Amino acid sequence: MRHSQLFTKTSKTAPKDADSINAQLLTRAGYIQKEAAGIYNFLPLGLMLIKNLSNIVREELNRIGGQEILLPVLTPQTSWKKTHRNHLDILFKTGNLVLNPTHEEVVTPLMQKYLSSYKDLPKAVYQIQTKFRNEPRAKSGLLRCREFLMKDMYSFHTDDPDQDRFYLEVKKAYEKIYSRLGIGERTIYTYASGGSFSKEYSHEFQMLSPIGEDEIFFCEKCRLGFNKEIHASQCLECGNKNLKTASAIEVGNIFKLKTKFSESFNFKFKDAKGKEKYVIMGCYGLGISRTLGALVEVFHDSRGIIWPESVSPFKIYLFSVGKDRAAEEIYQKYGNIFYDDRKEISVGEKMAEADLLGFPYRLIVSEKGWELKKRSEEKTKIINEKELCLLTTA
Amino acid sequence: MRHSQLFTKTSKTAPKDADSINAQLLTRAGYIQKEAAGIYNFLPLGLMLIKNLSNIVREELNRIGGQEILLPVLTPQTSWKKTHRNHLDILFKTGNLVLNPTHEEVVTPLMQKYLSSYKDLPKAVYQIQTKFRNEPRAKSGLLRCREFLMKDMYSFHTDDPDQDRFYLEVKKAYEKIYSRLGIGERTIYTYASGGSFSKEYSHEFQMLSPIGEDEIFFCEKCRLGFNKEIHASQCLECGNKNLKTASAIEVGNIFKLKTKFSESFNFKFKDAKGKEKYVIMGCYGLGISRTLGALVEVFHDSRGIIWPESVSPFKIYLFSVGKDRAAEEIYQKYGNIFYDDRKEISVGEKMAEADLLGFPYRLIVSEKGWELKKRSEEKTKIINEKELCLLTTA
Numbered sequence: 200m201r202h203s204q205l206f207t208k209t210s211k212t213a214p215k216d217a218d219s220i221n222a223q224l225l226t227r228a229g230y231i232q233k234e235a236a237g238i239y240n241f242l243p244l245g246l247m248l249i250k251n252l253s254n255i256v257r258e259e260l261n262r263i264g265g266q267e268i269l270l271p272v273l274t275p276q277t278s279w280k281k282t283h284r285n286h287l288d289i290l291f292k293t294g295n296l297v298l299n300p301t302h303e304e305v306v307t308p309l310m311q312k313y314l315s316s317y318k319d320l321p322k323a324v325y326q327i328q329t330k331f332r333n334e335p336r337a338k339s340g341l342l343r344c345r346e347f348l349m350k351d352m353y354s355f356h357t358d359d360p361d362q363d364r365f366y367l368e369v370k371k372a373y374e375k376i377y378s379r380l381g382i383g384e385r386t387i388y389t390y391a392s393g394g395s396f397s398k399e400y401s402h403e404f405q406m407l408s409p410i411g412e413d414e415i416f417f418c419e420k421c422r423l424g425f426n427k428e429i430h431a432s433q434c435l436e437c438g439n440k441n442l443k444t445a446s447a448i449e450v451g452n453i454f455k456l457k458t459k460f461s462e463s464f465n466f467k468f469k470d471a472k473g474k475e476k477y478v479i480m481g482c483y484g485l486g487i488s489r490t491l492g493a494l495v496e497v498f499h500d501s502r503g504i505i506w507p508e509s510v511s512p513f514k515i516y517l518f519s520v521g522k523d524r525a526a527e528e529i530y531q532k533y534g535n536i537f538y539d540d541r542k543e544i545s546v547g548e549k550m551a552e553a554d555l556l557g558f559p560y561r562l563i564v565s566e567k568g569w570e571l572k573k574r575s576e577e578k579t580k581i582i583n584e585k586e587l588c589l590l591t592t593a
Numbered sequence: 594m595r596h597s598q599l600f601t602k603t604s605k606t607a608p609k610d611a612d613s614i615n616a617q618l619l620t621r622a623g624y625i626q627k628e629a630a631g632i633y634n635f636l637p638l639g640l641m642l643i644k645n646l647s648n649i650v651r652e653e654l655n656r657i658g659g660q661e662i663l664l665p666v667l668t669p670q671t672s673w674k675k676t677h678r679n680h681l682d683i684l685f686k687t688g689n690l691v692l693n694p695t696h697e698e699v700v701t702p703l704m705q706k707y708l709s710s711y712k713d714l715p716k717a718v719y720q721i722q723t724k725f726r727n728e729p730r731a732k733s734g735l736l737r738c739r740e741f742l743m744k745d746m747y748s749f750h751t752d753d754p755d756q757d758r759f760y761l762e763v764k765k766a767y768e769k770i771y772s773r774l775g776i777g778e779r780t781i782y783t784y785a786s787g788g789s790f791s792k793e794y795s796h797e798f799q800m801l802s803p804i805g806e807d808e809i810f811f812c813e814k815c816r817l818g819f820n821k822e823i824h825a826s827q828c829l830e831c832g833n834k835n836l837k838t839a840s841a842i843e844v845g846n847i848f849k850l851k852t853k854f855s856e857s858f859n860f861k862f863k864d865a866k867g868k869e870k871y872v873i874m875g876c877y878g879l880g881i882s883r884t885l886g887a888l889v890e891v892f893h894d895s896r897g898i899i900w901p902e903s904v905s906p907f908k909i910y911l912f913s914v915g916k917d918r919a920a921e922e923i924y925q926k927y928g929n930i931f932y933d934d935r936k937e938i939s940v941g942e943k944m945a946e947a948d949l950l951g952f953p954y955r956l957i958v959s960e961k962g963w964e965l966k967k968r969s970e971e972k973t974k975i976i977n978e979k980e981l982c983l984l985t986t987a
Contacts, residue, residue: 204658204660205660206660206704206707206708206713206716206718207707208707229707232703232706234664234665234667234668234669234699234703235667235668235669235690238665238667238668239665240662240663240664240665240699240703241662241663241664242662243660243661243662243718245662245663246661246662246663249663264598266598266599266600266637267637267640268634268635268636268637268639268640269634269635269639269640269643270628270634270635271628271632271633271634271740272666272692272723272725272740273628273629273632273685273725273739273740274628274629274632275628275629291667291687291688291690292687293685293686293687293692293727294685294727296629296685298666298687298692305628305634309626309628309634310600312626313600313601313602313623314600319600322600324600324637329666329723331666331667333687333688345667346665346666346667
């Protein structure tokens with residue numbers, strides 16, 4: 200892509216109401232623009248981030264048998280009355296419809312139409328879709344929104360052991376996702392309360408960050424966390440009593456729903472002996488836009504964002520210093536390049552913009568040759584055609 | 594994909610409230626499932642249709658310089674008050690927010706933040722996103738919904754001639770899109786009123802169909818249509834007075850917005866002489882889910898749907914008659930195949946399902962060899978490996 204085609208512009212200052220690093224940098228770089236409290240527009244480069252992150256999530260969930268679907272935003276309140284969740288404060292409503300903040304009330308009666316025998320189970324479906332929460336304290340940029348993009352998966356099983364097996368598969372898939380996003384090391388699998396309808400634990404994936412709203416206790420030895428609800432005085436795995444406290448951002452959560460929702464909708468299957476039983480369900484959330492915000496909170500410096508390659512809109516930020524023709528040739532020949540082809544913009548400004556946008560590499564074509572610099576490092580290196588070819592195709 | 598992995602099931606009968614061919618066939622085949630009046634779930638194969646159709650639209654709009662963005666569902670009513678559209682009956686509202694049925698009220702103040710000089714113009718942005726209309730008479734399956742997927746593009750220009758130039762580019766892009774969807778011949782470029790804010794015509798793309806809600810008059814010679822608002826007694830192009838009447842489904846519309854919205858938001862740019870002028874805007878809609886419904890209305894027979902290859906989830910519906918191992922090998926070796934690997938399902942049932950789902954080809958591996966049948970034709974042909982290879986890679 201050529202910079203001259205892009206309509207967004209970067210800004211040296213952040214909007215006054217940008218209350219977090221992610222809101223400041225994403226807005227300044229032209230990835231997002233605020234519409235209202237907790238509601239954002241995704242601009243061309245921001246939508247590329249969303250697509251890259253979503254595709255990583257899709258790949259890992261498809262690998263464990265997830266089938267992608269798309270459920271609606273609006274659902275009749277009658278469905279929410281069945282689960283006694285119609286009076287939740289966070290529900291946005293319009294007429295007799297709810298703007299869904301989660302989709303158990305949709306997916307349970309939907310799957311009930313197709314799954315009726317033990318032969319139909321297990322199955323897992325997921326979607327990447329816009330969710331709504333009437334959040335009185337929308338804040339921290341993409342971290343706490345009223346409208347946000349979320350991946351939610353739901354699984355359906357004949358019995359608890361099968362649900363337990365799949366739960367672990369999802370755990371592993373999530374770990375792969377966070378690892379591909381570059382936050383595997385700092386994302387802690389954390390025990391949480393199972394909620395009002397389960398005596399078992401649920402689990403959160405908590406990314407350590409000083410700005411995190413959640414406080415967790417964690418065992419460094421086992422890399423396990425325990426959220427405040429748990430009141431854990433020692434590690435549930437190894438008994439280590441020396442738990443550390445840390446702030447963290449919740450970037451995912453997984454729940455065993457047991458028969459909570461299948462009972463509400465009378466969703467039963469016939470087992471091998473023809474006996475009717477309630478379907479066992481699980482649900483698995485991963486905030487797409489929130490995780491994007493979380494990435495910025497950990498991957499930035501004073502000059503701007505430092506994207507992991509896996510989500511960056513482009514691999515290389517290219518511009519010329521007096522060598523426009525050579526730069527043009529490179530842009531035409533290689534892929535995954537963002538070419539700052541603007542005239543009348545100083546080298547200093549282009550350098551600042553490259554740093555703010557945060558693509559993994561910057562390439563300056565000058566009299567010295569092809570000067571490559573990694574966004575995360577200070578040193579510059581002259582590279583040749585073969586090295587550039589390797590870089591753009593790796 | 595293997596049929597045994599898919600959770601959906603086909604049905605021999607349609608739901609009683611399915612009031613159109615598209616609702617009946619798409620539901621019976623397991624592409625969609627109704628959530629409430631005018632609100633649908635998209636199931637795995639249905640979401641593939643949406644993605645294929647969306648990607649065709651993206652390709653053609655990117656080609657003319659469209660930049661993809663994602664605007665929010667919710668917008669403060671204050672923006673709708675500025676354009677005096679806050680009292681439209683079709684607006685869904687929640688608190689002080691509107692569920693956007695279109696996005697002029699969002700995109701105009703958004704682009705205003707970035708476009709301020711004639712050097713910044715022209716620009717065009719688009720999104721593929723969920724829209725909402727509080728439609729009292731939701732009906733005809735995907736044709737008239739309360740929640741629906743739409744592509745909406747907006748363009749920004751310094752003057753009318755530049756808007757006119759881009760308007761024609763969009764017209765050509767739309768014609769390519771409809772042509773790739775197989776409905777180019779039957780989709781008529783139709784003059785419509787410019788609406789309350791323009792004396793010029795707007796244009797609709799009307800796909801001829803007996804179930805269409807709109808009635809148009811059209812000139813067979815020029816392939817031009819005139820909608821009822823126009824009261825055309827003759828073709829505006831050639832003067833032909835022998836206009837035919839026909840029913841049609843509106844699958845797209847394009848508007849010159851002039852300065853209607855830039856005036857509401859005081860969106861001005863500086864021209865080359867430094868003089869401030871209102872930005873000239875255009876908007877261009879194309880219903881993604883509606884067009885999917887329209888395709889089914891024209892591409893079906895008594896046995897089911899007949900997808901154009903460009904949107905079909907898979908190219909080939911494969912199953913074996915006593916040759917499971919050979920069928921398995923074909924499935925493993927070639928792409929773009931949906932493999933009906935279910936046991937205990939009769940050949941007749943599999944044939945009926947292949948017809949209902951409507952992928953372009955059916956391949957039966959039997960003692961006779963590899964029997965290929967086009968969904969749209971009756972004759973069967975024995976093919977060899979080379980022919981299959983060509984078919985799956987073409």
